[in-house]
Amino acid sequence: MAHQDDVAERTPLLRNTQNDLSPQGYGDIQVAPGQRQGVEEPPPLYSPPYNGTLGNVVPCRVCGEVIDITSRKDQHVVRCSTCNEATPIRNAPPGKKYVRCPCNCLLICNVTSQRIGCPRPNCKRIINLAPNTASIPQCQLPGLCRVCCVHCQENFLFNTLSNALARCPHCRKVSSVGPEYARGRGILSLILAAVFLAITLGILLGTYQYAASKKGIYVAYVGGFIAFLLFLARGLYYFTMRVSQVEGPA
Structure with missing residues (x-):
């Protein structure tokens, strides 16, 4: 049609x-x-x-x-x-x-x-x-910037105040706008991974003598190690993420 x-x-x-x-x-x-x-x-x-x-x-x-x-x-x-x-x-x-x-x-x-x-x-x-609409004043959004995608080198608009990863509308790949966001999330993920590892090891050392008679303790062991591995993988993901650069205001 x-x-x-x-x-x-x-x-x-x-x-x-x-x-x-x-x-x-x-x-x-x-x-x-x-x-x-x-x-x-x-x-x-x-x-x-x-x-x-x-x-x-x-x-x-x-x-x-x-x-x-x-x-x-x-x-x-x-x-x-x-x-x-x-x-x-x-x-x-x-x-x-x-x-x-x-x-x-x-x-x-x-x-x-x-x-x-x-x-x-x-x-x-x-x-x-x-x-x-050239003569109509445009409402400038705070934090709206032009970003050059690190994957495809195309430009797109992104609000740097959204505190989130940027997905390029051209190649649909995700990147961090500036290194600060990815570095901060990576450090936070590694800290949480260390906390879960310490908690799991503490539970293991304090209860391993009773694990043979109380099988439910193994669930806490497995859950703690899984949480540690997830946060560790997430931290490595953020630290290895590619970074798109801000070219200027929109």
């Missing part, structure tokens, strides 16, 4: 039919030399079709020439014989809207579209339909 919508948005509204007043279509429109192609500012606001009292004629929305629509009232758009551009005479179909490219090509797209490409081979510009 998305492919069909994209094809529909790039299809010219008027084709070369016998009802067209000009057989050249869009191909004969020339772009001024040196005109830059690519992403442009949002096009001028589109004016709705003329609803005056001129009877069976409407003014061209590009050059202002009067167009006779007596035999073409069932069409959505008509072509001007003077400038060869399309002018809508009916509202766009439900869920669609008209957009006029700066080269005067009339396009139709979904009402939710944010970008649309001009189909003319000598234009091909991308029209940005999203509202311009």
Whole structure:
């Protein structure tokens, strides 16, 4: 469905039919030399079709020439014989809207579209339909920084105040932003490993004489050693973790 919508948005509204007043279509429109192609500012606001009292004629929305629509009232758009551009005479179909490219090509797209490409081979510009938010002040989050991933060298945003590991959205690998976080967690894990080892050895030395008659003591031995090994592995994991560097504020 998305492919069909994209094809529909790039299809010219008027084709070369016998009802067209000009057989050249869009191909004969020339772009001024040196005109830059690519992403442009949002096009001028589109004016709705003329609803005056001129009877069976409407003014061209590009050059202002009067167009006779007596035999073409069932069409959505008509072509001007003077400038060869399309002018809508009916509202766009439900869920669609008209957009006029700066080269005067009339396009139709979904009402939710944010970008649309001009189909003319000598234009091909991308029209940005999203509202311009450049003038809207951005709320800067405290601690938000640009980070260079140590694994893939791509940049991503990360809040250094979150006190957590950073997962790169590009390679999905985890790293520490700065060496302090990984070093602190590694030291804490080794301290806990040493504490569990000391507790387990104390229990072992104090109760080994009763272990033969009280089998439940072995559960404490095993649990203590497992906790020691887990914290030891976690400490080694943090100490060997690769570190991503902060490049600057977002």
